[in-house]
Amino acid sequence: MAKKLNIAIIGYGGMGSWHVNLLMKMKEIKLCGIWDIDPIRREEASLKGIFVYSSQQELLEDHNVEAVTIATPNDSHLPISLAVMKAGKHVICEKPVALNSDEVLQMIQCSKEMGVLFTVHQNRRWDEDFLIIKQLYEQQTMGKVFHIESRVHGSRGIPSDWRNQKQHGGGMVLDWGVHLLDQMMRMLGNKKPLSVFAQLTHVTNEAVDDGFRAYFQFEEDLTFFVEVGTSNFISLPRWYIQGENGSAVVHDWNKNGEIVMVSDWEKRDAVPVVTAAGLTKTMAPRTDETVKKYPLPEVTADIQDFYRNIFSCVHEGAQPLIRQEEVLEVMYIMEAIFQSAKENRVVYINERIEK
Amino acid sequence: MAKKLNIAIIGYGGMGSWHVNLLMKMKEIKLCGIWDIDPIRREEASLKGIFVYSSQQELLEDHNVEAVTIATPNDSHLPISLAVMKAGKHVICEKPVALNSDEVLQMIQCSKEMGVLFTVHQNRRWDEDFLIIKQLYEQQTMGKVFHIESRVHGSRGIPSDWRNQKQHGGGMVLDWGVHLLDQMMRMLGNKKPLSVFAQLTHVTNEAVDDGFRAYFQFEEDLTFFVEVGTSNFISLPRWYIQGENGSAVVHDWNKNGEIVMVSDWEKRDAVPVVTAAGLTKTMAPRTDETVKKYPLPEVTADIQDFYRNIFSCVHEGAQPLIRQEEVLEVMYIMEAIFQSAKENRVVYINERIEK
Numbered sequence: 001m002a003k004k005l006n007i008a009i010i011g012y013g014g015m016g017s018w019h020v021n022l023l024m025k026m027k028e029i030k031l032c033g034i035w036d037i038d039p040i041r042r043e044e045a046s047l048k049g050i051f052v053y054s055s056q057q058e059l060l061e062d063h064n065v066e067a068v069t070i071a072t073p074n075d076s077h078l079p080i081s082l083a084v085m086k087a088g089k090h091v092i093c094e095k096p097v098a099l100n101s102d103e104v105l106q107m108i109q110c111s112k113e114m115g116v117l118f119t120v121h122q123n124r125r126w127d128e129d130f131l132i133i134k135q136l137y138e139q140q141t142m143g144k145v146f147h148i149e150s151r152v153h154g155s156r157g158i159p160s161d162w163r164n165q166k167q168h169g170g171g172m173v174l175d176w177g178v179h180l181l182d183q184m185m186r187m188l189g190n191k192k193p194l195s196v197f198a199q200l201t202h203v204t205n206e207a208v209d210d211g212f213r214a215y216f217q218f219e220e221d222l223t224f225f226v227e228v229g230t231s232n233f234i235s236l237p238r239w240y241i242q243g244e245n246g247s248a249v250v251h252d253w254n255k256n257g258e259i260v261m262v263s264d265w266e267k268r269d270a271v272p273v274v275t276a277a278g279l280t281k282t283m284a285p286r287t288d289e290t291v292k293k294y295p296l297p298e299v300t301a302d303i304q305d306f307y308r309n310i311f312s313c314v315h316e317g318a319q320p321l322i323r324q325e326e327v328l329e330v331m332y333i334m335e336a337i338f339q340s341a342k343e344n345r346v347v348y349i350n351e352r353i354e355k
Numbered sequence: 356m357a358k359k360l361n362i363a364i365i366g367y368g369g370m371g372s373w374h375v376n377l378l379m380k381m382k383e384i385k386l387c388g389i390w391d392i393d394p395i396r397r398e399e400a401s402l403k404g405i406f407v408y409s410s411q412q413e414l415l416e417d418h419n420v421e422a423v424t425i426a427t428p429n430d431s432h433l434p435i436s437l438a439v440m441k442a443g444k445h446v447i448c449e450k451p452v453a454l455n456s457d458e459v460l461q462m463i464q465c466s467k468e469m470g471v472l473f474t475v476h477q478n479r480r481w482d483e484d485f486l487i488i489k490q491l492y493e494q495q496t497m498g499k500v501f502h503i504e505s506r507v508h509g510s511r512g513i514p515s516d517w518r519n520q521k522q523h524g525g526g527m528v529l530d531w532g533v534h535l536l537d538q539m540m541r542m543l544g545n546k547k548p549l550s551v552f553a554q555l556t557h558v559t560n561e562a563v564d565d566g567f568r569a570y571f572q573f574e575e576d577l578t579f580f581v582e583v584g585t586s587n588f589i590s591l592p593r594w595y596i597q598g599e600n601g602s603a604v605v606h607d608w609n610k611n612g613e614i615v616m617v618s619d620w621e622k623r624d625a626v627p628v629v630t631a632a633g634l635t636k637t638m639a640p641r642t643d644e645t646v647k648k649y650p651l652p653e654v655t656a657d658i659q660d661f662y663r664n665i666f667s668c669v670h671e672g673a674q675p676l677i678r679q680e681e682v683l684e685v686m687y688i689m690e691a692i693f694q695s696a697k698e699n700r701v702v703y704i705n706e707r708i709e710k
Contacts (some may be wrong), residue, residue, distance in 0.1 A: 014636070082546065123633045127633075137646065152638055153639050154635075154638040154639065155641055155642075156639070156641070158637070159636065176637070176638075178549040178692070195699060197552045197570065197701065199570065199572070202501075203501055203597075208514075213570070215554065215568070219553070222559075223568075229597075231501075231597060231599070231602075232597065232602055233601045233616065233617065233641070234595070234603070234604050234613070234615050236591065237591070240589070240591065242558075242584075242587065247510075247586075247587055247588040248589070251591050257642070260589050262588065263508070278478045278482075278658070280509075280519075281369070281514065282509050282511060282530070282531070282585060283507055283508070283509040283511075284511070285509075286510055286511065291510070291588060292600070303633070311369040344572065344701055345700065346552065346700050346701060
């Protein structure tokens with residue numbers, strides 16, 4: 001029988017049960033069991049035939065458990081991660097990994113001291129809409145890219161659980177921002193973010209931000225816009241990317257969208273657009289013979305690769321796909337967003353990283 | 356025969372000929388003639404049966420001329436406006452009225468000294484797409500408005516005439532920004548703009564900005580985004596507005612769009628959206644029974660009202676619809692945009708107005 005990686009899960013809420021379902025499908029993984037502080041959730045797991053530990057301590061003392069996935073509210077990631085690592089077990093922590101960079105540094109320090117893996121479930125690196133835009137950027141399909149917009153719009157306000165409480169690490173910067181910012185940093189690879197200006201929204205909620213907008217300046221005149229909104233009854237596109245020779249859009253999670261590229265720069269025979277109050281040549285739409293439309297590239301991803309990598313890290317000496325310094329950098333960027341919004345000023349990213 | 360307002364036009368390019376066509380349709384106006392420094396354009400006007408003065412001086416000395424419309428490149432607005440006013444005639448100047456606020460102040464001062472009208476052709480106050488959003492904002496159709504986005508996207512780069520030369524007052528902030536910013540200020544009425552963060556683009560042109568993005572903070576937590584782009588091969592919507600109970604979009608000059616409003620706040624039975632890498636309840640689209648769609652309101656405008664107001668100002672003591680202090684304020688805002696982009700910082704609007 002092939003060797004498996006033995007994993008237990010702490011926290012059996014929305015994401016905890018998502019992890020259980022995923023792991024039970026994977027031949028590389030053995031799910032040892034779960035622990036949740038809520039007896040109702042323990043009962044739910046038990047009814048599904050999942051082994052339920054009698055306490056977190058019992059889980060930590062189970063010598064069969066090699067790694068623990070932590071899917072609890074954000075403010076408990078630090079103490080639980082430290083407890084798991086001090087028990088000599090590897091940690092896969094849900095995102096956002098912590099409430100601030102000091103906590104992340106403590107977690108990283110502990111993983112070094114204990115010689116265990118400490119990584120984060122940045123699952124949206126496997127989102128296919130993201131991978132499409134990443135490919136267009138990297139392959140320069142529309143020429144050199146100078147601007148990218150990444151938006152997630154919903155209209156349900158902020159969830160009514162711990163996610164709307166500040167002390168539990170609620171708010172959309174930490175909840176969804178961490179995904180979009182992690183994607184941004186992975187897409188841009190070696191380009192450094194220079195500065196950010198951010199605005200938070202409090203439409204449905206005073207305690208935490210129920211959305212935000214962040215405008216980044218990167219090296220080489222590249223700008224990147226990140227927005228999360230929860231009071232958007234009409235959704236603007238998930239992705240919008242501009243290269244020197246064309247633009248592309250991904251409208252939604254279903255990857256609807258297109259690429260429009262110039263086919264004849266010289267043809268500038270604009271027919272002026274007549275509006276109620278005047279006319280414009282500059283803003284006249286291009287005629288069909290000067291642009292060409294293309295479908296978005298086909299991209300597929302398998303989220304099981306996340307756990308396959310964990311298996312390889314533990315048993316084959318591989319490096320984790322989600323690296324600690326990447327997680328820390330995104331946390332610094334989120335702190336820069338909070339600071340920018342609070343002080344209504346442009347924050348230079350290095351101000352934070354080097355402080 | 357009813358009294359008419361006698362108008363001459365200086366500059367017979369794109370907008371000059373637009374003014375001629377408009378004025379020749381209006382019963383309240385008599386077009387006395389035109390002047391242009393370019394003999395080819397004078398010839399074009401003459402062929403259309405329009406009287407052409409032999410010089411700007413001859414036009415200024417024509418005692419029949421009561422008012423002059425100036426439709427020349429932006430850097431000539433100041434000297435020509437001053438010359439016209441000093442000849443005792445009223446001035447209708449094309450936009451942007453000048454290259455900076457010092458020039459505007461000189462123009463205003465001259466109009467006071469000479470006791471003549473000095474106003475600006477902010478024709479896009481009559482754009483029906485703008486008036487639709489203004490109505491939704493004022494009537495609070497979707498509840499209290501907290502965010503508005505005003506975008507104009509083209510893909511033809513910057514025009515290849517004087518508009519791509521800095522010394523002639525080229526660039527998109529001055530060309531299109533002046534319209535969008537004037538609309539913003541007219542829409543928000545008594546709300547004061549507090550600060551702005553802006554980015555300029557130079558995709559097709561180094562000499563002048565070929566687009567810009569400006570993020571405004573107004574009183575009472577209202578944010579307003581203004582963007583002009585000339586390398587956008589896919590256009591994002593012309594207008595996007597968010598109220599506490601719904602959102603509205605105007606896609607284009609043809610006023611296509613819709614309003615989507617919540618009909619049942621309580622129904623939060625979100626069906627999670629499954630994406631390639633995970634699921635989300637927060638961002639799940641609303642079900643049909645919790646939102647309702649409405650058409651945009653019908654709005655009509657008549658650009659002839661601009662010149663009818665000029666007639667009333669000259670002959671009936673009316674006040675101009677486009678007031679000097681409004682024009683000056685928009686110029687200060689454009690200067691704040693330039694300063695913000697240059698220094699990569701948030702600029703407080705009063706910094707400029709009170710300097």
